[in-house]
Structure formats: structure tokens, C-alpha cells
Amino acid sequence: MPKILRRERLVPNIHVLEVEAPEVAAKAQAGQFVMVMPDERGERIPLTIADWDRKAGSVTVVFMMVGTTSHKLAGLKAGDEIPVFVGPLGKPAEVGSYGSVLCAGGCFGIAAIHPIARAMKEAGNKVTVLIDVKASYLLYWEDKLRKVSDRFLVSARDPHFSSKEYVPHKVRSLLDGPDKPGRVVAIGCTYLMSSVSEATRAAGVRTMVALNPIMVDGTGMCGACRCTVGGKPKFACVDGPEFDGHAVDWGEVFFRRKSYVEDEMKSLCVWERGRLGPESVEEVPQGV
Ligand SMILES: Cc1cc2nc3c(=O)[nH]c(=O)nc-3n(C[C@H](O)[C@H](O)[C@H](O)COP(=O)(O)OP(=O)(O)OC[C@H]3O[C@@H](n4cnc5c(N)ncnc54)[C@H](O)[C@@H]3O)c2cc1C
Ligand code: FES
Numbered sequence: 001m002p003k004i005l006r007r008e009r010l011v012p013n014i015h016v017l018e019v020e021a022p023e024v025a026a027k028a029q030a031g032q033f034v035m036v037m038p039d040e041r042g043e044r045i046p047l048t049i050a051d052w053d054r055k056a057g058s059v060t061v062v063f064m065m066v067g068t069t070s071h072k073l074a075g076l077k078a079g080d081e082i083p084v085f086v087g088p089l090g091k092p093a094e095v096g097s098y099g100s101v102l103c104a105g106g107c108f109g110i111a112a113i114h115p116i117a118r119a120m121k122e123a124g125n126k127v128t129v130l131i132d133v134k135a136s137y138l139l140y141w142e143d144k145l146r147k148v149s150d151r152f153l154v155s156a157r158d159p160h161f162s163s164k165e166y167v168p169h170k171v172r173s174l175l176d177g178p179d180k181p182g183r184v185v186a187i188g189c190t191y192l193m194s195s196v197s198e199a200t201r202a203a204g205v206r207t208m209v210a211l212n213p214i215m216v217d218g219t220g221m222c223g224a225c226r227c228t229v230g231g232k233p234k235f236a237c238v239d240g241p242e243f244d245g246h247a248v249d250w251g252e253v254f255f256r257r258k259s260y261v262e263d264e265m266k267s268l269c270v271w272e273r274g275r276l277g278p279e280s281v282e283e284v285p286q287g288v
Contacts, residue, residue, distance in 0.1 A: 001081035005058055007074070010140040013065045014108060015074050016050075022057030024049075024087045030115035031093025031210065031242050034061060035218040037084035038072035044084055045069045046215045046237070048187070050111035051144075059085070062111030062141075068267045089218050093119065093242050094208060098182035101125040102174060103149070104167055104196050106132035109188030111141055112210065116185050118148040126150050128174065128181065132167040132192060136160035167192060168199035175203045184208070186245065190253055197245030209245040211236045213256055228252055 006018040017036075024034060028049050035044045051060040063070050076082070093116045101120045105113035110131055121127045129149040133139045135158045146152045155170045165173070167186075174181065184207040186196035193209040200207045213236050216222040220238035227236055228249035234240060 001083055002085040004076050004078055004080045004082065006078055007076045007080075009074070010062065011138045014062060014138075014140065015065065016060060016062050016111070017047075017073060017076070018058050018060045019082070019085050020057060021059045021085050021087075024059045024085065025052040025054050025057050028052040028059060028088045028115075029092035030095065030119040032088035032090050033218070033241065034059065034085055034087030035089065035215070036061065036073065036082065036086075038069060038076065038082055040083050042072055043069045044216070044218070046089070046212075046218055048108070048112035048210065048241075049088060050114055052115075059087075060111075062108055064108045067264045068271045071268065071271065086218070090237060090241050091239070093185065093210075095119045095123050096183075097123055098125055100128070100179050100181045100183075102128045102130060102171065102181040102184045104130045104132070104171065104184065104186040104188075104192070106167065106188030106192045109186070109192070109210075110139070110145070112187040113185065114141060114144055114148065116187070117145065120183075120185075121148050121150075125183075126179070128153065128179075130155060130167060130170060130174070132156070132188065134158070166195075168195040171196055171199040175200065175205065181205060185242075190250070190257060193245060194248070194250040194253075197248065197250075201246055207245040208242050209248065210241045211243055211248065211253060212241070213253060214259060227256070 003020040009015050033046045033048045037044045047061040050062045103113045103117040117127050117129050127149045128151040129145045130153045133156045155167045184200050186193045187210045197207050213225040216224040218237045220235050225236040229243045230247040
């Protein structure tokens, strides 16, 4: 079974997980993802490949703690084994020669944008990385991102940083600036990706986003990740996850991502009770 080489907390709610997975490392490309299962009774969840080392045979993912599975992953330590770490899945990100490229990322997308920025730089583009964080203590991987970019910008609601603009505002001002990007890529929460897409629509700059619908098998068999792009049904796991943000039906993405919220809350409460004892969570929410 794949062995954990490293699991560390990067910032309060985000962890890095490095796994011994030589077959995944050998084939990984920017924009692809893996399906991960923390234990034999657990759920498979998709996580973007944030880095890899082909020589060492290791693959790195970065995840945000949101529900049961990500909490279980955060409890793993070096030396533990996990039953499932399958990939690389999905199509690689579109990488070409665009002159100037803007790569925007927030929350787990700060790490997920890293291989795309690196590939864009290797393709000869001038790369600007624009990171969204609510506060300075939520910023991670600054060194890694500076290495793969020509310009590193942070948009934060924090006095520590000069720019207080939310990412879409910053994107608009960069589009009006002297070094207008010929391509924009955004990864992070659905809100960040949809609002960056809106910010670039009028300027007509092609904007790629990595959609994050609920996935079950990750191989095009179950239909869980169905989304509509350009008026056509697509499966994010095999047709994406990268799509043209101007063509995505964002309302559907937001709606479908919430399909199991009540069950997810119940699952987390039950799991926390099991882990910490019955007093830890007063009541499992009623009616869920
Ligand atoms: C292609 C892809 C790449 C992703 N990459 C990353 C990443 O690199 N880092 C990261 O932190 N997150 C990533 N996500 C989101 C991540 O898969 C979810 O946060 C995770 O599944 C939540 O599981 P949970 O049990 O911890 O939380 P839950 O309580 O089960 O769910 C919390 C929320 O996460 C979403 N979610 C739940 N289950 C799934 C699922 N099986 N597939 C997709 N979304 C789900 C739902 O919107 C849900 O409301 C990615 C999603 C996709 C589709
Ligand atoms: S996750 Fe099953 S079809 Fe995409």
C-alpha cells in the first residue's frame, strides 16, 4: 500500500501530504489529480497533484480540512499506509505560449496552481502568480511559488500586505496594466474561480479553471461530477478538471457541490464523537 512520507500542517486548516507513489510520480502532469482514501472504511476524495519528484517516486498533495475524510487525512503520520492513492487522473492543464500568464490561487489552490505556474514558466511565458489569502498567517508555499514565477503578488485582507483588493479586482487592474496577460488560470474555491472568470470576461482573455464537483470514481463511470460547459454536459474527471471559465454553468456547479451537505455534517459529528468520546459533540444535528 502507498506509504506516507510526510504529513504536516502548513497553516491552521491546510496540510501537506507526501506519498510514496512512483507510478503516479512517473506520469504526473500539471493540472491532474489523484483519488485518495485515508482508511479501508473511508471515502475516496479527489486531490490535485501539487508537486512530484520522479526520481524519489513521491507525489505531494495539499488539502484543506473540511469534513470527515480530510480530517482523517490530517491524522496520518509518516510511515502510515493508505489503501488508495490512484492517479494521475484527469486531463493535464492546457499549457502553451501566451506571452504573459496570470495564475491565481486561493486556499488549497495556492498549492494546486504551483505545477501549472511551473509548466507555464518552462513553456517560456512570463508568469505572474496572484495569491488570495484572508490573513498573512494563511499564506504558505511562498518560496516555491516565487521560484516558478516572474512576479509574486498577494491579495489579502490583512494590513501586513499592501494590496487589500479581493483577487477579481486585482485581476481587473492587471488586465488594464501594461503587461496584460494573454491567459489566466484560477484554482481554489468555486467562488474565487467564478469571480475571476467574470473579471476577465469583458476583456475576452481565455480563463481556465479547475472545477471541483463531487467525484466518486474519478474515471468517468458514475456521473457524479457532471457539469455543463458551453451548454454541453461534461464529466469533470475525464473531460477536465480544467475548463474554460467563461463557458461554465457556475450556478449548477455551486448547487451540485451542496448535494450532500447534511450527510457530510452528520458524518463529521459522528466521526468526532467516535474519536473524542460522546461528550465532545453535544448532538448530532436532527433531521439529517
Ligand atoms: C478534481 C478535484 C481536485 C481537488 N483538489 C483538491 C485539493 O488539492 N485540495 C483540497 O483541499 N481539496 C481539493 N478538492 C476538493 C476535495 O475533494 C473536497 O474538499 C473533499 O472531497 C472533501 O471531503 P471531506 O470528507 O473532507 O468533506 P465533506 O464533509 O465530505 O465535504 C465537504 C465539501 O467538499 C466537497 N466534497 C465532498 N466530497 C467530495 C468528493 N468526493 N469530491 C469532490 N468534492 C467533494 C463538497 O462540496 C462538500 O460539501 C478537489 C476536488 C476536485 C473535484
Ligand atoms: S467522478 Fe464519476 S464520472 Fe466523474
